[in-house]
Amino acid sequence: MLGSFYRGFQKAALHALDTSRRCLCTRDGLTHGLTDAGSIFALSSGQGRCGVAVVRVSGPASLAALRVMAGLGHGPPPPPRTALLRSITDPGATEVLDRGLVLWFPGPHSFTGEDSAEFHIHGGPAVVAAVLQALGNVPGMRPAEAGEFTRRAFQAGKLGLTEVEALGDLIHAETEAQRRQALRQMSGDLGRLYQDWSHRLKRCLAHVEAFIDFSEDELMEEGVLDQVDRSVSELQSEVERHLQDERRGERLRSGVHVVIAGATNAGKSSLLNTLCQRPAAIVSPIAGTTRDVVETALDIGGFPVVLSDTAGLRDSSDLVEREGVRRARERVEQADVTLVVVDCAQIPSDQSTASFLQRHLSEVLPSQDDGHSERCLVVLNKLDLLPSPRRRRLRSDLSSWTPPPAVRCVSCHTGEGLQELVTELQLVVKRLCGDPLSGGPSLTQARHRAHLQQCVSALRQFRHYRDSDLALAAEGVRLALTGLGRITGRVGPEEILDIIFKDFCIGK
Structure with a gap:
């Protein structure tokens, strides 16, 4: 009995040490401790x-x-x-x-x-x-x-990987919201969250490994695996909720992508120049002047925005313009927010403004059912060209129409309505990014998201094999721990053994 115990302990110790060594993560070929x-x-x-x-x-x-x-x-x-x-x-x-x-x-x-x-x-x-x-x-x-x-x-060990990344973000922060998010991550909120998950996973892995090696010797307490089941289930739910953040932290870090789209000569380039307050794009009365995507970075209310002007959407026999239209539609599909610019003078006087805009939106936005319409602002431009009766009718039509996208009437020539448009855009951007100082810490890196998704898949593997093959189930916990370790860069080789000694008092 005693010999079986020591052989079992040696096996578990070596297995745990090998496991934690595999969990010891590297980044750019650099291992913690070198x-x-x-x-x-x-x-x-x-x-x-x-x-x-x-x-x-x-x-x-x-x-x-x-x-x-x-x-x-x-x-x-x-x-x-x-x-x-x-x-x-x-x-x-x-x-x-x-x-x-x-x-x-x-x-x-x-x-x-x-x-x-x-x-x-x-x-x-x-x-x-x-x-x-x-x-x-x-x-x-x-x-x-x-x-x-x-x-x-x-x-x-002065900084974890999340703090290192936050330091880089702080150095490159260009807006107030980016600074706040980077400082919060540098304070260790995100790292502590992931370290807490890692600690709980290491405990689960230690319990499962010990159960595999010592259960036949009747050295294990009852209900150990039931406790692991509860811990894994709770942890999986927490990670999944953390992932369901609508990419707020990533948007805040890299900038909210706002795309200006619409038909030719609607005033898209004029709107870009007005918002960024410099002649970033060529403005011409000739239709199809903009052939490629023109980007500029803005600070709107303390939030970073990447504003893109695109080619006018129309059928064309010109190969270069057709490529510009293709790129424009591609940008609209990828956009966080779309500013659909419409020339007020192009709205038929004998047609309802609401029906015209609804048809126009269906031509510009890729789909009305995937959330694009809720992240869209309709900009009715060239308001200064409309006579007073047409203006009154336009505003009357809009007051009786309540679609998902907001509508703002502006004139890039006189500046009328632009402040209201900027205020509305600021509200949309703030809603997409959230407040970096409230709630739980946000995901800020695409690599964090990828590793956390791998972690969730590995925890599902544990639950799938829990009753049929406990060794494969343990491998799922091990893979989940590795995924978290790749984010934090801190999974020490002795930690799992420490938990085995502490929780089960082996050899006491």
């Missing part, structure tokens, strides 16, 4: 002239570089995280390059977890170039590769 003994340096404050430039150094040679370039001698290191005003010199020529602040960050209490230093110097290109060249002459120093400081922070 180290690089080299020391690196780089300009961290961006290119171009500025008042102050920050040159960052990280690695074992950081203190030596700080001593020789800041004239600190061979005494004790300077006080940590304290700015000192020093002359920055070239160690090879003993020439003063600049006078600035130096800071010392001993590891592990630094951004990278290694010994680090910073040189805060004047931001002139010649000063920066001289300091970088001098650092390159310090033994053991080399220029950093792109993203290498953050990579070392990840290797040292």
